[in-house]
Amino acid sequence: MAESYTGSTGTVYTVETVLQDKGPPHGRVFxxxxxxxxxxxKEIAQVWDLRRDMYARTIDSPHVRKLLDTVPAHKIFVFEYLNEDLLKLTWKKLPSPILRSILKTGLRGLASLHEKDIVHTDVKADNFLVQIALDDDPSKIRLEKVELGDLEDSAPIPNGQSLVGAQLGNDMWRSPEAHAMGPIKTPSDMFSFGIVCLFAMTQVLPFEVDVDKLEPGIEKPVVIMERQLSYFADEDTLEGLLEYLGESNQFVQLFRVLKSGFGDHQPRRPFALWQGLDVENEDAFRDLVVKLTNFDPTKRLTASQALQHEWFRDVRDISST
Known part of the structure; x- marks a missing residue:
């Protein structure tokens, strides 16, 4: 007999399959x-009340995943099912206009969070949830809905406050200051969004690391931080980041050591100089990503500024549907 749960609304939910099971302390997703x-x-194993309250805060935010119902006795959240996400769709190499629409619409969701002084903390391609009608004929692909999901680790940061003391978010999409355990504010989300844009349009995951190929004693986060320096930092923006972190931050010295490793034998590879991106309006795209991934968090584009960027001009979103 199929497992079922009764929500607070009285609706009965019958489980069909397990979508995700990472084991304790993570809950399952059905x-x-x-x-x-x-x-x-979605089973919410920890701080259920706080996470439920976060969805209540964002109930009127466009293009942010909505909580349909709860099952308090089992600490379960109920959401609408969307059939795709940007991570999977990127590998399917959909037409550029579809991908750009997903990015712009998801960015509207992120902007709506930031307007409420909420930091998402885990912006990544698979958290851009999409309802899409696929067709063998690319011209008939229909984009129906885009939502920014996985708000369980989002946090309000009013009055200029910040999050410190934890490496929040997935390491492949994480900002430099998030690797350094804070201060984390809305610009950290914007760096991650820049990496999402880069991946969605080029299928390049710049911080993907094969841990099986690492030399003994080399740690994955250090490799990622070195790549971040190589691709997105320069002298001024690195100093801006270090000033932002403060000399008491234990990662400041690590960033300086990593910087000293670059030279003729190991040159930096600035993203601004990457060629052959094969992206529509390539110069504007490069400019957008450079401004989103500025190493100095105080100099990054905000979500509202990014929406006005040339690369998103005339890009259809689904804000009115």
């Missing part, structure tokens, strides 16, 4: 049905 449509059930 695909279920409410009698009419597919839904997602």
């Amino acid at each position: 695909l279920a049905r409410d009698g009419r449509r597919p839904v997602v059930l």
